[in-house]
Amino acid sequence: MELEFEYFKKWVKDKLRVDLNSYKEKQLHRRIGTVMNSAGAKNLKEYAELIQKDENIKRVFLDYITINVTEFYRNKEIFDEFEDAMTSLLVPRFKSLNIWSAACSIGAEPYSVAMIMEKNKLKENRILATDIDDTILKRAKTGKFKENEIKNVPKQELDKYFELKGGEYHLAHEIKRRVEFKKHDLILDKYEKNFHAVICRNVTIYFKNETKNEIYKKINDSLEKGGIFFTGATESIYNPSSFGFRKLSTFLYEKV
């Protein structure tokens, strides 16, 4: 197994240009084992063949080993569309907005929403941000970010809301205070209701179809009619009407 793993790491470096040696060995073993099984491969050799053959399996593998990776305005052009949907669809429909950023990692996503609200002077009732991972939530609350995490933030917002101290970007209190962080497991925990937008991006790709479908149903249930579900760039919903959604674009769905 050890030899096989060494061979796999070398293969990943050669073919995918990812250096797995930079990752913690124990975690990496566990994670690769999980993702390999869910792809239906029996061993690393078989898994490597699948990765090479299937773009989707390759993407899930790469995302899985960098599971907490996030950034402000991830996929900026998509975030811009979400901003448009907030101002043109949600504002006329609802007095003040209840937003939920589920699987928020270190908070870059809900804080991006808070900056959008501030910029457009939108009235929010609540921005709830949740994740399964306690450690990551603790980091989120500090509001301190690395350079690669803020690279999509427009210069004007960077100057206005961040202060560079000791090599880290510290988010302004006026943005931080708008976001409420809480632990929540998308699979096991109950979902709150009455949201006008639910953002759940780059996490369902790790789940089996049945689980994913269950999550779509529960998200639909947690939204108000006319509310919006914002998914990841590669997580478009097949057959959205069966979950009570109308497709606005590949990553925006409205509750009907």
Ligand SMILES: C[S@@+](CC[C@H](N)C(=O)[O-])C[C@H]1O[C@@H](n2cnc3c(N)ncnc32)[C@H](O)[C@@H]1O
């Ligand atoms: C790749 S990050 C996505 C962060 C952010 N949504 C984005 O798109 O940039 C995936 C996050 O999902 C969280 N996660 C994994 N399983 C989860 C679960 N069952 N319930 C809630 N969060 C989960 C991880 O802790 C991680 O922070």
